[in-house]
Amino acid sequence: MKNSDLLKITEDYSSPIYVYDSAKIVSQYKRLTSAFKQVKNLRINYAVKALSNINILKLLHNCGSGLDTVSIQEIKLGLAAGVPAKEIIYTPNGVSMIEIEEAVKLGVQINIDNLSILEKFGTLHPTIPACIRINPHVMAGGNTNISVGHIDSKFGISIHQMPHLLRIVENTNMNVNGIHMHTGSDILDIEVFLYASQILFDAAKNFNALEFIDFGSGFKVAYHENDIETNIEELGKKLSKKFNDFCKDYGRELTLVFEPGKFLVSESGYFLVKVNSVKQTTSTVFAHVDSGFNHFIRPMFYNSTHEIINISHPKKHKRFYSVVGYICETDTFGSNKRISEITEGDILAFKNAGAYCYSMASNYNSRFRPAEILWHNNQAHLIRERETMDDILKNQVQVSLS
Ligand SMILES: Cc1ncc(COP(=O)(O)O)c(C=O)c1O
DSSP states (O other), rough: OOOHHHHHHHHHOOEEEEEEEHHHHOOOOOOHHHHTTTTTSSSEEEEGGGGOOOHHHHHHHTTOOEESSHHHHHHHHHTTTTOGGGGGGEOOOSSEEEEEEHHHHOOOEEEEHHHHHHHHHHHHHHHOEEEEEEEEEOOOOSSGGBOOOSSSSSSSEEGGGGHHHHHHHHHHHHEEEEEEEEOOOOOOOOHHHHHHHHHHHOOOOOOSOOEEEEEEEEEOOHHHHHOOOHHHHHHHHHHHHHHHHHHHTSSOOOOEEEOOOOOHHGGGGGEEEEEEEEEESOOEEEEEOOTTTTTTTTHHHHHOOOOESSSSSSTSSSSEEEEEEESOOOEEEEEEEEEEOTTOEEEESSSSOSSGGGGGGGGGOOOOOOOOEEEEETTEEEEOOOOOHHHHHTOOOOOOOO
């Protein structure tokens, strides 16, 4: 998107505000599917948690994507977006059997990630197809908060528990139609991914009625110029070959599934904020913006770094700034970043703001969550209103305290 388009959006809809460029989402979808064009049956299930606005779900479904969901609410959002239940997979972690039963009634593909639920599910629903999430115990992923395949992780059924898992499957005579892994986000090295996939292939041989193998996600995107990203094309070539070889041995054409979130939407997003003040201290120059980690938590939560651009004056001489928010705790978006000289009132754009940004926003400090704009066919479409005081008060129940 051009800086002038972004600036016009802040003039028309104010700040802070999220903007998503639909063309980037579509091009990332096409890039991924074309990297795996050697696989006959490929399925992409967009991970709703990354960015769950219903218009984004519709956009990706129009591209051919299904959905990966982790809560009953995400399933309902997907259905409301018009995605059929059979194109939705539900991969919860640590939820109750009650929620799983609700998902069964809605008709989505269930993915089970612990032995006790597996046994309950197999006993109650031996004929309903279920996928099983395996934890291959491969240390992958960036920050430890997003690395989920390791030995201490709460996710999936340990590969070391395979004998126990198989006894449950045999005893309940349940129908296992898929096998799944997700080892973490921001995987830097495709060899790690391929190594984990081999563990999954070996595990898959234990089941004779599989329809798909789901390799989860974790593709890393570039956060700044020259940053490493997952080499999707190379992964496509190598994993497709392994997958096709596996299908030949298995004796059936299975579907290869991925469930990317960040890869599809991260780079499409811009978070636009206005500089309220520039404050020089003894050691630092702070640019205080009209937002905080309540709107954009990733830098504080897992040290993510986002490029920050002064789109009001992109050509001015660059200086060092720490860009900080208004929350009354440490609230740093970026420390000592080189940004074109900032004056109060300038608009800053945070890049890579598509994934895990709005979806992790909160009302902390009783602030309103921002509006969201979809930039589609060279036009700005408001896809979520900025909250108001009514939203803050909506569910509060005032009682008589006299
Ligand atoms: C089970 C599962 N699948 C897919 C994803 C999406 O990961 P990413 O956004 O790195 O593509 C996640 C992210 O946490 C996940 O937990």
